[in-house]
Amino acid sequence: xxxxxxxxxxxxxxxxxxxxxxxxxxxxxxxxxxxxxxxxxxxxxxxxxxxxxxxxxxxxxxxxxxxxxxxxxxxxxxxxxxxxxxxxxxxxxxxxxxxxxxxxxxxxxxxxxxxxxxxxxxxxxxxxxxxxxxxxxxxxxxxxxxxxxxxxxxxxxxxxxxxxxxxxxxxxxxxxxxxxxxxxxxxxxxxxxxxxxxxxxxxxxxxxxxxxxxxxxxxxxxxxxxxxxxxxxxxxxxxxxxxxxxxxxxxxxxxxxxxxxxxxxxxxxxxxxxxxxxxxxxxxxxxxxxxxxxxxxxxxxxxxxxxxxxxxxxxxxxxxxxxxxxxxxxxxxxxxxxxxxxxxxxxxxxxxxxxxxxxxxxxxxxxxxxxxxxxxxxxxxxxxxxxxxxxxxxxxxxxxxxxxxxxxxxxxxxxxxxxxxxxxxxxxxxxxxxxxxxxxxxxxxxxxxxxxxxxxxxxxxxxxxxxxxxxxxxxxxxxxxxxxxxxxxxxxxxxxxxx
Amino acid sequence: xxxxxxxxxxxxxxxxxxxxxxxxxxxxxxxxxxxxxxxxxxxxxxxxxxxxxxxxxxxxxxxxxxxxxxxxxxxxxxxxxxxxxxxxxxxxxxxxxxxxxxxxxxxxxxxxxxxxxxxxxxxxxxxxxxxxxxxxxxxxxxxxxxxxxxxxxxxxxxxxxxxxxxxxxxxxxxxxxxxxxxxxxxxxxxxxxxxxxxxxxxxxxxxxxxxxxxxxxxxxxxxxxxxxxxxxxxxxxxxxxxxxxxxxxxxxxxxxxxxxxxxxxxxxxxxxxxxxxxxxxxxxxxxxxx
Numbered sequence: 001x002x003x004x005x006x007x008x009x010x011x012x013x014x015x016x017x018x019x020x021x022x023x024x025x026x027x028x029x030x031x032x033x034x035x036x037x038x039x040x041x042x043x044x045x046x047x048x049x050x051x052x053x054x055x056x057x058x059x060x061x062x063x064x065x066x067x068x069x070x071x072x073x074x075x076x077x078x079x080x081x082x083x084x085x086x087x088x089x090x091x092x093x094x095x096x097x098x099x100x101x102x103x104x105x106x107x108x109x110x111x112x113x114x115x116x117x118x119x120x121x122x123x124x125x126x127x128x129x130x131x132x133x134x135x136x137x138x139x140x141x142x143x144x145x146x147x148x149x150x151x152x153x154x155x156x157x158x159x160x161x162x163x164x165x166x167x168x169x170x171x172x173x174x175x176x177x178x179x180x181x182x183x184x185x186x187x188x189x190x191x192x193x194x195x196x197x198x199x200x201x202x203x204x205x206x207x208x209x210x211x212x213x214x215x216x217x218x219x220x221x222x223x224x225x226x227x228x229x230x231x232x233x234x235x236x237x238x239x240x241x242x243x244x245x246x247x248x249x250x251x252x253x254x255x256x257x258x259x260x261x262x263x264x265x266x267x268x269x270x271x272x273x274x275x276x277x278x279x280x281x282x283x284x285x286x287x288x289x290x291x292x293x294x295x296x297x298x299x300x301x302x303x304x305x306x307x308x309x310x311x312x313x314x315x316x317x318x319x320x321x322x323x324x325x326x327x328x329x330x331x332x333x334x335x336x337x338x339x340x341x342x343x344x345x346x347x348x349x350x351x352x353x354x355x356x357x358x359x360x361x362x363x364x365x366x367x368x369x370x371x372x373x374x375x376x377x378x379x380x381x382x383x384x385x386x387x388x389x390x391x392x393x394x395x396x397x398x399x400x401x402x403x404x405x406x407x408x409x410x411x412x413x414x415x416x417x418x419x420x421x422x423x424x425x426x427x428x429x430x431x432x433x434x435x436x437x438x439x440x441x442x443x444x445x446x447x448x449x450x451x452x453x454x455x456x457x458x459x460x461x462x463x464x465x466x467x468x469x470x471x472x473x474x475x476x477x478x479x480x481x482x483x484x485x486x487x488x489x490x491x492x493x494x495x496x497x498x499x
Numbered sequence: 500x501x502x503x504x505x506x507x508x509x510x511x512x513x514x515x516x517x518x519x520x521x522x523x524x525x526x527x528x529x530x531x532x533x534x535x536x537x538x539x540x541x542x543x544x545x546x547x548x549x550x551x552x553x554x555x556x557x558x559x560x561x562x563x564x565x566x567x568x569x570x571x572x573x574x575x576x577x578x579x580x581x582x583x584x585x586x587x588x589x590x591x592x593x594x595x596x597x598x599x600x601x602x603x604x605x606x607x608x609x610x611x612x613x614x615x616x617x618x619x620x621x622x623x624x625x626x627x628x629x630x631x632x633x634x635x636x637x638x639x640x641x642x643x644x645x646x647x648x649x650x651x652x653x654x655x656x657x658x659x660x661x662x663x664x665x666x667x668x669x670x671x672x673x674x675x676x677x678x679x680x681x682x683x684x685x686x687x688x689x690x691x692x693x694x695x696x697x698x699x700x701x702x703x704x705x706x707x708x709x710x711x712x713x714x715x716x717x718x719x720x721x722x723x724x725x726x727x728x729x730x731x732x733x734x735x736x737x738x739x740x741x742x743x744x745x746x747x748x749x750x751x752x753x754x755x756x757x758x759x760x761x762x763x764x765x766x767x768x769x770x771x772x773x774x775x776x777x778x779x780x781x782x783x784x785x786x787x788x789x
Contacts, residue, residue: 183586183717183719184586184717184719185537185544185583185584185586193717193721221584222584222585222586223523223586224586224587224589224719227527227587227588227589228523228524228527228586228587228588229523229527248719248720248721249720249721250721250722250723252723252726252733254733258733259726259727259728259733259752259756261755261756261758261759262759264723264724265722265723267721267722267723268716268722268723268724271716271717271721271722272716272722275717276543276544276716277541280541281763282763282766282767282770283541284541284542285539285541285542285543285568285569285767286542286543286544286716287760287763287764287767289759289760289763360755360758361752361755361756362759408719408720408721409720409738410719410720410738413738
């Protein structure tokens with residue numbers, strides 16, 4: 001026995017080189033329902049997994065987390081069975097653990113830098129986070145964070161997706177009066193309309209958002225700012241504004257036949273099924289056309305969500321068509337794995353050239369050009385180039401285009417005065433998320449273009465810190481001259497050099 | 500907490516006019532813009548054009564014809580009832596010129612939109628002609644309301660039961676041949692009607708705005724269900740429209756796209772019908788007997 005083992009027997013016992021497995025619905029069952037696929041840990045499994053944590057002093061995983069959750073600290077609490085304490089520890093930094101535990105790309109973040117990677121699997125941070133988030137929701141544990149005394153300052157948050165929700169919770173915690181405006185009839189943004197039920201149950205999302213309401217955050221639904229009220233008017237009514245309106249504008253491929261009946265943007269396909277519940281038609285009123293054979297174009301998380309959603313609508317065949325190779329697929333590994341398990345037929349190195357229709361204007365086939373990988377392009381990925389004379393036609397009656405989204409146009413069309421990039425995203429100071437208008441901040445996909453939920457949450461957090469500073473001092477920038485202790489001064493100077 | 504209906508009035512068979520409380524839409528809505536509403540929680544989001552608004556009372560006017568399940572639910576509501584929610588105003592407002600001569604050409608339920616357009620045109624100092632059509636007399640709506648804002652109005656019915664027998668395009672051709680200079684035509688109605696209106700105005704070289712009514716889901720530029728081809732380019736009617744240069748619109752594609760969910764619509768309507776029969780049967784059944 002080593003000294004280390006002697007001093008901390010609890011976490012060295014049973015330390016496995018692999019993650020504690022999480023039970024899942026079997027593929028043959030789950031393709032017939034919209035229920036969640038991974039079933040979550042039991043308390044015993046959670047403790048067993050937490051015991052694998054090395055409790056590193058320098059905590060590389062915390063640096064790997066966009067919102068800085070103290071991962072070893074919460075795992076230590078889980079080891080001792082103190083789930084409520086662990087939850088409280090997470091919620092210091094992340095108010096939406098049940099969501100993040102499910103949708104964050106942990107393998108590229110906290111888990112990527114975990115020291116356990118040297119001996120096997122990293123710690124299953126996401127699974128534990130999900131366990132704790134669900135524990136709170138199912139055990140009625142009240143972990144609403146302490147809310148500071150009211151500051152009398154009012155903040156408008158436009159868009160109720162991950163960036164807006166995070167920003168709202170952080171600001172409410174600091175005593176500001178927060179109103180969230182949402183254009184659709186449900187709060188959550190992409191978490192509601194985009195991410196399918198089998199990956200993030202709507203009930204989980206709704207309960208996490210209820211927590212924000214308990215902190216005093218007000219939600220105004222069906223209120224598309226830019227249309228229902230001008231941004232200028234909102235700016236007059238509020239002391240600061242956060243824009244988190246996301247990347248809602250679907251891109252199409254600009255190939256012939258794209259307006260045939262049966263061609264959907266991923267947004268339309270997912271919105272019909274997730275937000276409007278079209279899979280329950282006619283009990284729900286919004287329909288989705290019955291599908292026999294469908295092709296999903298793209299290989300990001302949205303494409304995987306679309307393909308797996310399509311599979312649950314019971315077609316004969318679901319193809320996933322992507323112009324690059326497996327190596328370049330942007331989706332999370334776990335999503336790709338789930339899609340393959342569920343029988344999605346991947347056709348890599350195929351680039352759609354046109355969609356063919358019948359005399360009624362309905363899709364009957366999609367023609368693709370076979371590709372081979374050439375030299376690396378500007379993104380560093382090998383550029384796909386056409387393989388001479390190799391065309392392949394897929395007989396399908398539906399096509400979903402899931403190749404990306406641009407910034408949501410609704411609000412920005414109303415306020416030309418905000419500086420934007422040539423891609424249409426809002427220009428911000430990355431340290432403060434402040435836009436060209438001093439009282440207007442922005443974050444999430446409206447700044448980065450289509451990215452991930454957790455990056456949007458991180459941006460919401462950064463913005464909330466700067467908005468708080470702006471409201472209390474008049475400047476969003478940290479001011480080194482007001483620092484009173486040497487450490488803070490050094491830190492501020494360091495930030496200055498970095499900027 | 501929904502939006503309360505303060506007035507419900509039958510304009511024609513299966514066609515209702517509603518005034519609904521929606522203060523911010525009443526403040527900001529312009530002619531040509533629309534709202535998206537839901538009647539019930541599991542319901543569809545459907546777009547309806549704003550036919551009028553009263554900022555002081557905080558109400559908007561919409562006109563709905565029963566064509567599907569959702570309009571069936573909506574049109575069963577009466578004053579004092581509530582719809583679940585609505586969002587708006589959405590889309591771009593009609594481009595209203597000043598000091599011009601403009602002809603509004605409407606058909607069927609589209610005449611509900613001619614009403615605010617004629618009012619806005621008149622208020623901006625234009626000379627306003629209107630040609631409004633319906634299949635038959637009892638389906639004609641809002642004639643008086645529209646006439647109040649027009650320098651001239653011609654009514655046509657397909658069967659000749661009221662006004663002139665014939666199509667709006669006949670009356671339009673006559674007006675354009677009459678020697679009076681018409682600077683612009685604005686048209687709204689069934690797609691097939693708008694298509695032929697645009698063919699006529701193209702012949703006469705008169706710029707024409709057509710107000711399109713594609714299928715929408717979110718109505719905020721997010722899904723693209725409403726895409727239409729205008730001048731060879733794909734446009735989203737919900738954010739870039741709903742009005743486009745009628746001479747550039749691919750009306751045939753729009754008609755095809757509008758027909759996509761017809762089977763599902765029929766299925767939902769059949770259920771409405773069956774429900775009604777069940778309710779009738781329940782009402783007529785004598786209690787106590789099997």
